[in-house]
Amino acid sequence: MxxxxxxxxxxxxxxxxxxxxxxxxxxDLERAKLAIxxxxxxxxxxxxxxxxxxFFSTNRATILRGGDGYEVVKMRFDCASLxxxxxxxxxxxxxxxxxxxxxxxxxxxxGKEREDIKRINKYIP
Numbered sequence: 032m033x034x035x036x037x038x039x040x041x042x043x044x045x046x047x048x049x050x051x052x053x054x055x056x057x058x059d060l061e062r063a064k065l066a067i068x069x070x071x072x073x074x075x076x077x078x079x080x081x082x083x084x085x086f087f088s089t090n091r092a093t094i095l096r097g098g099d100g101y102e103v104v105k106m107r108f109d110c111a112s113l114x115x116x117x118x119x120x121x122x123x124x125x126x127x128x129x130x131x132x133x134x135x136x137x138x139x140x141x142g143k144e145r146e147d148i149k150r151i152n153k154y155i156p
Contacts, residue, residue, distance in 0.1 A: 034072050036064055037133040041150055045137040049119075053112035056137075063108060063121055067132055071125055095146070100128040101156055105146055108137060122146045124154055 038046075050056040070086060073079050086092055092106035101124055108121040122136040135151055 032072050032130055034068050035129070035131045037131055039133065039135055039150075039154060042134045042136060049137060049139065053110050055111035059108065059110050059112075060137075063106075064132075067106075067123070067125075071127065071130070071132070095122075095151070096155075098155070101126050103135075103151055103155065120146065122151065124151070124156075126156065 046056060046060070053059075069077065069079070070083055071079075087094060090107075092104055094102050095105050096103040103122070103124050105120055105122045108119040110119050113119065118140040120136075120138055120140065121134070122138075124133045124135060125131075126133060133154055135154055136147055138146070
C-alpha cells in the first residue's frame with residue numbers, strides 16, 4: 032500500500048514563505064513524510080499500533096481531532112536550518128480510507144501560537 036501526499040494551496044504558500052528564511056524546508060518536509068508513512072502504512076515486522084503509541088505518547092505529535100476515516104494531527108516539524116529549535120509545527124489530515132495525507136499548515140510558533148482552526152475545518156471531509 033502506498034501513501035499519497037497532498038498539499039493545500041495555503042500550505043504551499045506557507046512552504047514558500049518559510050523556505051525564504053529556512054532553506055532546508057523542502058528536504059525537511061521529505062524527512063517528515065518518512066516519519067509519517069509508517070504511522071498509516073503497515074511495515075513488515077513492525078506493529079503499527081505500537082509505533083503509533085510511541086509516536087503520539089510523547090510531546091512530538093498529537094491528534095487534534097478524529098472522525099470517521101480521518102485524523103487531524105499536529106506534529107513538531109524538525110527544521111535543519113533551525114538546529115535544535117522545536118518551534119515549528121506541521122498540521123495534516125490523514126485520510127485513512129484514501130491512503131492520503133493532506134498537508135494543511137506549516138508555521139513557526141514565533142509567528143503564531145496556534146494552528147488555524149478555520150483552515151483545518153475547510154479540509155475535513
